[in-house]
Amino acid sequence: MLSGYNILRDPHHNKGLAFTEKERDAHYLRGLLPPIVVSQELQERKLMSSLRQYQVPLQRYVAMVDLQERNERLFFKLLIDNVEELLPVVYTPTVGEACQKYGSIFRRPQGLYISLKEKGKILEVLKNWPVWSVQVIVVTDGERILGLGDLGCQCLPITIDVGTNNEQLLNDEFYIGLRQRRARGQEYDDLLHEFMCAVKQQYGEKVLVQFEDFANHNAFDLLTRYSKTHLVFNDDIQAGTGIAELIALEMSRQTGTPIEQNREKIWLVDSKGLIVSSRLESLQHFKKPWAHDHEPVIKPSVLIGTSGVGKTFTQDVVETMASFNEKPVILALSNPTSQSECTAEEAYTWTKGRAIFASGSPFDPVEYEGKTFVPGQANNAYIFPGLGLGLVISGAIRVHNEMLLAASEALAQQVTQENFDKGLIYPPFKSIRKISAHIAANVAAKVYELGLATRLPRPENLVKYAESCMYTPAYRSYR
Numbered sequence: 001m002l003s004g005y006n007i008l009r010d011p012h013h014n015k016g017l018a019f020t021e022k023e024r025d026a027h028y029l030r031g032l033l034p035p036i037v038v039s040q041e042l043q044e045r046k047l048m049s050s051l052r053q054y055q056v057p058l059q060r061y062v063a064m065v066d067l068q069e070r071n072e073r074l075f076f077k078l079l080i081d082n083v084e085e086l087l088p089v090v091y092t093p094t095v096g097e098a099c100q101k102y103g104s105i106f107r108r109p110q111g112l113y114i115s116l117k118e119k120g121k122i123l124e125v126l127k128n129w130p131v132w133s134v135q136v137i138v139v140t141d142g143e144r145i146l147g148l149g150d151l152g153c154q155c156l157p158i159t160i161d162v163g164t165n166n167e168q169l170l171n172d173e174f175y176i177g178l179r180q181r182r183a184r185g186q187e188y189d190d191l192l193h194e195f196m197c198a199v200k201q202q203y204g205e206k207v208l209v210q211f212e213d214f215a216n217h218n219a220f221d222l223l224t225r226y227s228k229t230h231l232v233f234n235d236d237i238q239a240g241t242g243i244a245e246l247i248a249l250e251m252s253r254q255t256g257t258p259i260e261q262n263r264e265k266i267w268l269v270d271s272k273g274l275i276v277s278s279r280l281e282s283l284q285h286f287k288k289p290w291a292h293d294h295e296p297v298i299k300p301s302v303l304i305g306t307s308g309v310g311k312t313f314t315q316d317v318v319e320t321m322a323s324f325n326e327k328p329v330i331l332a333l334s335n336p337t338s339q340s341e342c343t344a345e346e347a348y349t350w351t352k353g354r355a356i357f358a359s360g361s362p363f364d365p366v367e368y369e370g371k372t373f374v375p376g377q378a379n380n381a382y383i384f385p386g387l388g389l390g391l392v393i394s395g396a397i398r399v400h401n402e403m404l405l406a407a408s409e410a411l412a413q414q415v416t417q418e419n420f421d422k423g424l425i426y427p428p429f430k431s432i433r434k435i436s437a438h439i440a441a442n443v444a445a446k447v448y449e450l451g452l453a454t455r456l457p458r459p460e461n462l463v464k465y466a467e468s469c470m471y472t473p474a475y476r477s478y479r
Helices: 021-026 040-051 057-070 072-081 083-090 094-100 122-128 185-203 216-226 240-255 259-263 277-282 285-290 315-323 344-350 384-394 401-413 417-421 429-449 462-469
Strands: 112-115 136-140 158-161 208-211 231-234 302-305 329-332 356-359 366-368 371-373
Touching (some): 040 057, 040 072, 057 072, 057 083, 057 094, 072 083, 083 429, 122 185, 136 185, 158 185, 185 216, 208 384, 216 231, 240 259, 240 401, 302 315, 344 356, 384 401, 384 462, 401 429, 429 462
Parallel strands (some): 112 158, 136 158, 136 208, 208 231
Antiparallel strands (some): 366 371
16 A cells, blocks of 8 residues: 555545545645545545536546546546536547547556567566556557547557557657558567467466457458457457448347348448459459349338448438438448447438437537437447456356347347337437446346356346446445
């Protein structure tokens, strides 16, 4: 246990003015703090008041990072208690701008940076991290951040720095990564393989690795290569064509029809247009199952945008879809807001208020013909905290698509009729911890059902067990 000046500089233990009189005596804090003792709740109110005075979202982001670096529990209490207000600050859309400008706002490192300079030494690097009981790792190589492209080393929490092809960053005096073109081929594969082996050696068989924002040409190969030997998933590609595969899988589960037959009911569009059989030879391997013979007219009931290319749901497309759907479902999921396939206002206006709309980044409520529409936000913050928790509490050794479906089903079960009546297909985000507990329980149940759990015996009540394992930001008492 730290004492005195050091405890005030340690974000894991610092409570600021919330240290009690006894704690100040026991840990040599007399004179190092003003005499008043305040509660964590008062600290929270003060900081929220301060944050709300910032007009620029990036300033709020920097203020939140500063708080995390000096008082971690207060940071998470703020975020948990004000999640709907603060999520857009620490996540999309503001985090995209933060990544773009990270070299300029960089203060002190929060994660791990593993570059080509560390080749042959990655296990030593992991041992430099002060926490040994790591259960979940999010790793990126920074090549496809949101819809913003190659941002090199300017992302967290673990960055594999193999260079960048972003000319602006290479010429930026404030850039913090390797100033070289991206490594490809064997050099890249060898570094990633060393990382994956070191992770398992350091943290064990059951550490969960989430591949985040890798470009497709690496993402699919990494997932294929390591899904049989490690506990891994990739929310991006298990979101793009992965969404289509999960829909087809769920249709098979509900109807008993072959998955190949259900794939034929799902049409994909890429940057070159509709994916059809005549393009088969030129398609990347992960697109080939979705190349169908082109019918004269395709009448979609749902539009799902995940390409990162903005403005692709044009007025013509949306109005045409609305002409043969009473309630057209439009999911413009690409981030950040500038890359959204269409805006909430466009979706409601072009469908004359009939659209069921959700987006990856938040949009403000829309007024249309005297009625207020509240757009839903559909992003991975709904699913992946609960998915990760479910895998951890069950001691899963592999991730299967059935577990992703279990997470989706648990989320769907949280949507009430009242939500539907308001045009919402997601529950309010303010209940995210309750939602995540149910998702974790459903995922864990599927892990046990598939015989892939190592935490035995199975808890009687998985929801309560999941809740008991969740982080609580309340201050601890120091003796």
